[in-house]
Amino acid sequence: MLTLKPQDIVVMLxxxxxxQRWTISALAQEIYMSASxxxxxxxxxxxxxxxxxxxxxxxxxNLQEFMFYGLQYVFLGLKGExxxxxxxxxxxxxxxxxxxxxxxxxxxxxxxxxxxxGYAIQPLHKRAPDAAAADGELYELLALTDALREGTPRVRNxxxxxxxEKFAAYRRFTGSQQ
Numbered sequence: 001m002l003t004l005k006p007q008d009i010v011v012m013l014x015x016x017x018x019x020q021r022w023t024i025s026a027l028a029q030e031i032y033m034s035a036s037x038x039x040x041x042x043x044x045x046x047x048x049x050x051x052x053x054x055x056x057x058x059x060x061x062n063l064q065e066f067m068f069y070g071l072q073y074v075f076l077g078l079k080g081e082x083x084x085x086x087x088x089x090x091x092x093x094x095x096x097x098x099x100x101x102x103x104x105x106x107x108x109x110x111x112x113x114x115x116x117x118g119y120a121i122q123p124l125h126k127r128a129p130d131a132a133a134a135d136g137e138l139y140e141l142l143a144l145t146d147a148l149r150e151g152t153p154r155v156r157n158x159x160x161x162x163x164x165e166k167f168a169a170y171r172r173f174t175g176s177q178q
Contacts, residue, residue, distance in 0.1 A: 002047045006075045006124035007033065009067070009145065010131070011041040012050055015058050016166065017137040019173040022056060030135065032127035057174050060167045067148060068160055077107075077149025080120030085110045086129045088121055090155050092143035093136075099158050107150060121146055141166060 028038040091106030106118035109129040132139035147159035
C-alpha cells in the first residue's frame, strides 16, 4: 500500500523550484535530507503518479490536483503554540508582499534562528525551513503550500492562483504538457 509522506511534497516542490535536471545526491544536499530519504520520496511519488522518474520531470497536473484538493486533509496545518520562527503561509512571500498585510500573530515554522514570533505550524519536513532559507523559490512554494494546509478559504484561493502561475512556469521550462 502506498503512503505518501510529507517530505515527498518537499521533494516535489524542490524539483519544481529547481527547474533543472536533478540527481538524488544533489537534491538531498540542497534540501538537507539523506539520499535514501530522497530516493524513497521519489519512489513513493512515482507510485502516486506525481513524478516521472525516468524522464526526471514532475507530473505537475497530478501534483497540482493533489495539493489543491487533498493536501489539507492529509498533511494538516494545525496551529500550535506561540514560538519564534520563520514566517510561512500568509506571513511569507508572495502572499504577504502581493496580497495581504502581515498578520498581527503570523504563522511560523519553529526555528532557533527565526526572527518572528507567531503561532507554530509544523513544516512538512523538519529541515524544510533550512532548505527554504537557502532557496527563495522553494521558500515561496512551501509557504504557499502551508497556506493550502492552514489558510482560510480566501487565503487558499489566492495561494492556488499563485501556485498555478509557478506550476505553469515549470511546464514552460520543461516543455511538459503534463
